[in-house]
Amino acid sequence: MRYLPLTDTDRSDMLAKIGAPDIDALFADVPEEARLSGPIEGLPMHASEMAVEKHMRRLSKKNLAAADAAFFLGAGAYRHHVPASVDHIIQRGEFLTAYTPYQPEIAQGTLQMLFEFQTQVARLYGCAVANASMYDGSTACWEAVAMAGRVARGKKRKVVLSGALHPHYAEVVRTMAKFTEDEIAGAPPSLTAKPDDDGLIARIDENTSCVVVQYPDILGRLPDLKRIADAAHEKGALLIAVNTEPVALGAIKSPGELGADIVVGEGQALGVGLQFGGPYLGLFAVRDEKHVRMMPGRLCGETVDAEGKRGFVLTLSTREQHIRREKATSNICTNSGLCALAFSVHMTLLGEKGLRRLAMENHRLACQAADRLAKVPGVTVLNDSFFNEFTLLLEGDARSIVRDLTKRDILAGVSLGRLFPGNESLANGLLVAVTETTTEEDVETLASALEEVLA
Amino acid sequence: MNAPNASGWKPGTPVEGHNAMSGPDTATGNRALMLEEPLLFEIGHAETTGVDLPEPQGGANRLGGFDRKAAIGLPGLSEPETVRHYTRLSRQNYAIDLGLFPLGSCTMKHNPRLNEKIARMPGFADVHPLQPVDTVRGALEVINELAFWLIDLTGMYGVAMSPKAGAHGELCGILCIRAALEARGDAREVILVPESAHGTNPATAAFAGYKVEDIPATPEGRVDLEALKARLGPDVAGVMITNPNTCGLFERDMKAISDAVHEAGGFVYCDGANFNAIVGKVRPGDLGVDAMHINLHKTFSTPHGGGGPGSGPVVLSEALAPYGPLPFTARDRDGVVHLVEEENAAEFEHTKAFGRMTAFHGQMGMFTRALAYILSHGADGLKQVAEDAVLNANYVLRSLDDVLDAPFGPSGPCMHEALFSDKGFADGLTTLDLAKALIDEGYHPMTMYFPLVVHGAMLVEPTETESKAALDQFIMALRSVAERAKAGDASLRTAPHYAPRRRLDETQAARKPVLAWNDPDMT
Numbered sequence: 001m002r003y004l005p006l007t008d009t010d011r012s013d014m015l016a017k018i019g020a021p022d023i024d025a026l027f028a029d030v031p032e033e034a035r036l037s038g039p040i041e042g043l044p045m046h047a048s049e050m051a052v053e054k055h056m057r058r059l060s061k062k063n064l065a066a067a068d069a070a071f072f073l074g075a076g077a078y079r080h081h082v083p084a085s086v087d088h089i090i091q092r093g094e095f096l097t098a099y100t101p102y103q104p105e106i107a108q109g110t111l112q113m114l115f116e117f118q119t120q121v122a123r124l125y126g127c128a129v130a131n132a133s134m135y136d137g138s139t140a141c142w143e144a145v146a147m148a149g150r151v152a153r154g155k156k157r158k159v160v161l162s163g164a165l166h167p168h169y170a171e172v173v174r175t176m177a178k179f180t181e182d183e184i185a186g187a188p189p190s191l192t193a194k195p196d197d198d199g200l201i202a203r204i205d206e207n208t209s210c211v212v213v214q215y216p217d218i219l220g221r222l223p224d225l226k227r228i229a230d231a232a233h234e235k236g237a238l239l240i241a242v243n244t245e246p247v248a249l250g251a252i253k254s255p256g257e258l259g260a261d262i263v264v265g266e267g268q269a270l271g272v273g274l275q276f277g278g279p280y281l282g283l284f285a286v287r288d289e290k291h292v293r294m295m296p297g298r299l300c301g302e303t304v305d306a307e308g309k310r311g312f313v314l315t316l317s318t319r320e321q322h323i324r325r326e327k328a329t330s331n332i333c334t335n336s337g338l339c340a341l342a343f344s345v346h347m348t349l350l351g352e353k354g355l356r357r358l359a360m361e362n363h364r365l366a367c368q369a370a371d372r373l374a375k376v377p378g379v380t381v382l383n384d385s386f387f388n389e390f391t392l393l394l395e396g397d398a399r400s401i402v403r404d405l406t407k408r409d410i411l412a413g414v415s416l417g418r419l420f421p422g423n424e425s426l427a428n429g430l431l432v433a434v435t436e437t438t439t440e441e442d443v444e445t446l447a448s449a450l451e452e453v454l455a
Numbered sequence: 456m457n458a459p460n461a462s463g464w465k466p467g468t469p470v471e472g473h474n475a476m477s478g479p480d481t482a483t484g485n486r487a488l489m490l491e492e493p494l495l496f497e498i499g500h501a502e503t504t505g506v507d508l509p510e511p512q513g514g515a516n517r518l519g520g521f522d523r524k525a526a527i528g529l530p531g532l533s534e535p536e537t538v539r540h541y542t543r544l545s546r547q548n549y550a551i552d553l554g555l556f557p558l559g560s561c562t563m564k565h566n567p568r569l570n571e572k573i574a575r576m577p578g579f580a581d582v583h584p585l586q587p588v589d590t591v592r593g594a595l596e597v598i599n600e601l602a603f604w605l606i607d608l609t610g611m612y613g614v615a616m617s618p619k620a621g622a623h624g625e626l627c628g629i630l631c632i633r634a635a636l637e638a639r640g641d642a643r644e645v646i647l648v649p650e651s652a653h654g655t656n657p658a659t660a661a662f663a664g665y666k667v668e669d670i671p672a673t674p675e676g677r678v679d680l681e682a683l684k685a686r687l688g689p690d691v692a693g694v695m696i697t698n699p700n701t702c703g704l705f706e707r708d709m710k711a712i713s714d715a716v717h718e719a720g721g722f723v724y725c726d727g728a729n730f731n732a733i734v735g736k737v738r739p740g741d742l743g744v745d746a747m748h749i750n751l752h753k754t755f756s757t758p759h760g761g762g763g764p765g766s767g768p769v770v771l772s773e774a775l776a777p778y779g780p781l782p783f784t785a786r787d788r789d790g791v792v793h794l795v796e797e798e799n800a801a802e803f804e805h806t807k808a809f810g811r812m813t814a815f816h817g818q819m820g821m822f823t824r825a826l827a828y829i830l831s832h833g834a835d836g837l838k839q840v841a842e843d844a845v846l847n848a849n850y851v852l853r854s855l856d857d858v859l860d861a862p863f864g865p866s867g868p869c870m871h872e873a874l875f876s877d878k879g880f881a882d883g884l885t886t887l888d889l890a891k892a893l894i895d896e897g898y899h900p901m902t903m904y905f906p907l908v909v910h911g912a913m914l915v916e917p918t919e920t921e922s923k924a925a926l927d928q929f930i931m932a933l934r935s936v937a938e939r940a941k942a943g944d945a946s947l948r949t950a951p952h953y954a955p956r957r958r959l960d961e962t963q964a965a966r967k968p969v970l971a972w973n974d975p976d977m978t
Contacts, residue, residue, distance in 0.1 A: 001831075001832065001836045001839060002831075003565055003567055003831070003832070003920055004836070004839060004840070004843055004919055004920065005920065005921065005922035005923075005925075006843050006846070006847075006919075006922065006923060010922075010923040011843075011846060013923070014846055014847075014849075014850045014923065015846070017850060017853060017854065018846075018849045018850060018852075018853045018868070019853065020849070020868065023842045023845075023846060025868070026842075026845050026846065026849055026868040027705075027736060027845065027868075028867060028868060029704065029705040029707050029867060029868070029870075030705050030707075030733070030736070030737055031707060031710065033741075034709075034710065034737050034738075034741050034742055035736065035737060036735070036736055036737065036738065036838075038838075039735060039833075039834035039835045039837075039838050040607060040608060040735060040738075040834050040838075041834075042607065043604065043607055043608075043833065043834035044830070044833050044834065045833040045834060045835045045836075046831065046832055046833035046835055046836040047830050047831055047833060049569050049831070051830075052569060052573075052827050052830045052831050053569060053572070053573065055830060056573045056576065056597075056823065056826070056827055056830075057573075057576060058593075059578070059593040059594075059596050059597055059600075060573075060576035060577065060578030060579055060593055061578055061593065062578065062592050062593025062594075062596065063578035063579070063582050063590060063591050063592070063593040063594050064582070064586065064590035064591070065577035065578055065581040065582060066581045066582065066583060067577060067581050068577075071583075073583040073585055073586065075585055076814055076815075077583055077584055077585070077815070079581075079583070083505070083506055083534070085505075085534055085537060085538050087575075088538070089537075089538065089541045089542070089545075090760075091571060092541075092542065092545045093550050093551070093552030093553070094545035094546060094548040094549075094550045094552065094553070095541075095545050095548065095550075095760070095761055096550070096552075096566065096571075096758045096760060097550040097551035097552045097563075097566050097758055097759065098548045098549065098550045098551075098759065098760070098761040099549075099556065099558060099561060099563055099759050099761070099762075099899065100759070100761065100762040100763075101548075101761065101762065103549070103890075103894065103899060103900055104956065104959045104961075105891070105894055105951050105954040105955065105956045105957065105958065105959065106547075106548065106549040106894055106899060106951075106954050106955070107547075107548055107549065107761075108544070108547040108548070108955050108956055109544040109545045109546065109547040109548035109761075110548055110761035110762065112492070112494065112544055112547075113541070113544055113761075115494070115970075115971075115972070116494060116495045116496070116972070118970060118971055119496065119971040119972040120529060122971045123527050123528040123529060123971075124527060124529070128971070129970045129971060130970075130971070132762070133763070135619035135620060135623060135763075135764070135813065136619065136813055136814060136815075137814065138813050138814035139619065139623070139812075139813055146662075166814065168811060168813075168814040168815070169814060171797075171810060171811040172810075172811050172812065172813060172814065174810060175630075175780070175809065175810025175811050175812070176810075178809070178810065179630060179633060179662075179663050179664045180664060181664070221519075222518065222519040222521050249523070249527075250523070250527075251518060251522065251523060252518055252521040252522065252523050253521050253522070253523050253524075253525075254523070254527075257525065266814075273580055273581065274580070274581055274582060274583050274584070275579070275580055275582075275819050275820045276579065276582045276583070276584050276591065276594045276815075276816065276819035276820075277584030277814070277815025277816045277817070277819055278584075278619065278764070278766075278813070278815055278816070278817055278818040278819050278820065278821075279619070279763075279764030279766070279818045279819075279820050279821060280814075280815075292968065292970065298762070299968070299970055300970070301964040301965070301968050301969055301970050302964070302969040302970075303959050303960045303961065303963050303964035303969075304959070304960055304963065305956040305957040305958060305959045305960070306949065306957035306958045306959075306960075307957050309956060309957075311956045311959045312959075313959050313961050313964045315961065315964040315965050315968060315970075316965055316968060317965075318965075320654075321622070321654040321655050321657075321658035322653075322654040322655075322905075323654070324654075324658070325654045325657040325658060325667075326657035326658060326660065326661035326667040327661070328654070328658040328661075330658070330662065331622045331625065331626060331655050331658035331659040331661075331662045332620075332622055332623075333620065333621065333622045333653075333654075333655050334620040334621060334622070334752070334759075334762060334763040334764070334765035335620075335762055335763045335764075336762075336763045336764045337759075337760045337761040337762030337763045337764070338758070338760030338761060338762075338763065338764060339760075339763070339764055341541075341760075341761070345537065345541060347529060348495055348499065348505070348530075348531060348532050348537050348540070349504070349505035349506050349531065349532065349534065349537050350504060350505070350506050350529075350531060351499060351500070351501060351502075351503050351504045351505070351529055351530055351531010351532065352501040352502075352526065352527050352528070352529040352530070352531060353501060353502055353503070353504045353531060354504035354505070354506045354508060354531055355527070355529060356511070357504070357508040357509065357510065357511060358506070358508055360511035360512075361508055361509055361511075363516070363517075363518065364511075364512060364514055364515070367514070367515035367516075367517055368515075370517075371515075383517070384517070384519065385517050385518060385519025385520075385521075386517055387518065402587060403587050403589070406586075406587050406589060406590050411583070411586055411587075411590070414585045418585060419585075421796070421797055421798030422798060436508070
């Protein structure tokens, strides 16, 4: 077997050194009745590199790759061009096959990268401190809710969710809250041109630990975070802002700047790619340094070595499970290190100038696409405001239209019926995302196809 | 003809009198190939970019008045500078690609490059999680095929694929237990966890709202069955047991433990971090386990990536499977694989799901790699994986137990990892000193001070992907530093001497945390 270096001669020499008659003697602690005699039945035997590649390629070909379609999906996962050097760097063995940097003297590469990543995320979010990543946006969102509970010392048990929070994020929060007995005050989203900020503010009371608002929201609209932050703070609640498209923050004000206390999000759009939903990159930051010790996850900090040289270490680990066990701020251990590297390399390549250009190009193309699609009879653009994703209202069930269009190699967007199953009032909604990878031809293809199916 | 190497020196041996680094200071502080690299924020500029994008063209603006005006503070680098920055950083890392990585319980084994190639196939890497299912049947088949292998290899009933890492899988398993208990109206408050457990176990149980109590261990390093039985009762929701455990020992009484827990109305969670020691040899389902997460980055060799991403599918017993989270995949009678989500769960008779762990369907990029690894090994190769992992660990144990104290060595063989203590070290020298001296020898240290049940613990897991020659070299190095620790060699206290950094001041890092770069002109 190509991954196993021991020869049969090695094996017998080693058994002799150990003083064991055969390999089974080393499994003597396994009760006889639990030991399997031969390879597990019904499973195939080993296969060559060529054979495995062939099998996997066959499965890969059964999927319609985004690059082979006119592609408009978003809703928490965005397709951007990732420069070739990003993938080259994350495949360097010294990054790819390194362990968590618990031995800082031989892990400065990962640690310095994490320190740079934390700084990039903190600045993008308008926050003081970001951690070294979480699993993904949805779990980062729940961790933020849990942290708000700790800040409130368990005295406030109500969590107010915006109706326009990504429904899967809301579902993760609801799932976890069942076990912590927090009261989750959700609401169905309403198909209005502007987010219902007033309705959200009205639901905040003295018992509210946090308010969770997506920015831009699931329908692509921009809520007035500043107003919501002021209202939350007035009642002693924290504002958690959720961002699922980091490129947007090259064009719009940062959540921290607008008063959000905890900012979390999905970092997949930069460097990571679509990957059918994972691995992704959870981003987590706090606006005020005073909340650092309440944060979940790993933090990388600056220090010096015995000779006085600058170096980096994982720090404040007394919050973490491997030290604090049942008193830890979270049970998280492994996070998304390599995805953080991909994000950081992509962000470094862009720089401020590149990020702003990328953001403005996305917005320009999205505005053009919205204008073109609005001309299709039977199509209305819902949004007053948006960045690179907006909601169309179709005269017809969006979900079945999306399915029909796949036959023409058009991935038309995410229907609200798919996102909010069972909510009939949303059935005509279609979320359309446009990035720098979307061509005018793609938009024209979608527009003419919609003209045909809605005619 | 002169012999080019008259001294007889060969790699892997010292050169008498020339072993220490010596020489003049350099102007740059670099040492030839050891290159220092400034922070991105010290070398980058807001005006530099390594991506060609059009200038903003004006025109429509529908940002609702939220236009960003203030500078963000993100320096950029051109492409050549970017590649060099990260390449230089990478060279300050130890990695499996560089050498043996003996981290007990962490299973740092070779990462096959075929798996990287496969994960990047466009049909896997360039598909969106919310595409209509008819356009992603192949991706769903990958998930389902991997699920099938995991169920078969563990002898379990079902599997939840969505958890994003081991600790997330633990949470999933404990939430299944909680849901199953609540479904029978049986509120229980306590989860029992042995002291030798990974820190994630008690943290997980607490996160899910349970009180955590210790299970006592025997002097042999295993769960004390009688003490456990005495503690079981109507308040105990379940136990969390690592098998093989973190002392590197198989829990011989696992079946009896499971039977006792079940009889008391509780459930058995098994931490599957060490499944690589028994894969293909033992099925946890045969031992009465109700839930077990599998770290794909350990047993099935998806790359650790300097701290993730991981992936933690949880195999479930028949009693717990109905409560597993959404979404998951299921194959129908016609062989078509479906994605089961909130709206179609009833069609697949899965109405008791406890909820959703994450936004999408799990770590697809890890599934493709793990499946490629499993298919490469096959049922026969996976058995060989476990056998070679155990053989290598026992070889290390028996090659060093004359110089290092092996607290559980006398009681018999270990599984995939060998545990040593600091007994016999000279006064003032610690496990940490030995570990740092191992860095100078060109190795990543073993797991230190874990498990907590052994003083100055050193947990060595060589894995199955090391050759005998590599093990012999490592054993020689570890023997040398162990002898120095016993002899009281004070130079250990200041090790490492040859790494990119000397020992770092972790106390200062925690006392005055600096967690982001502050530009000098901004402060």
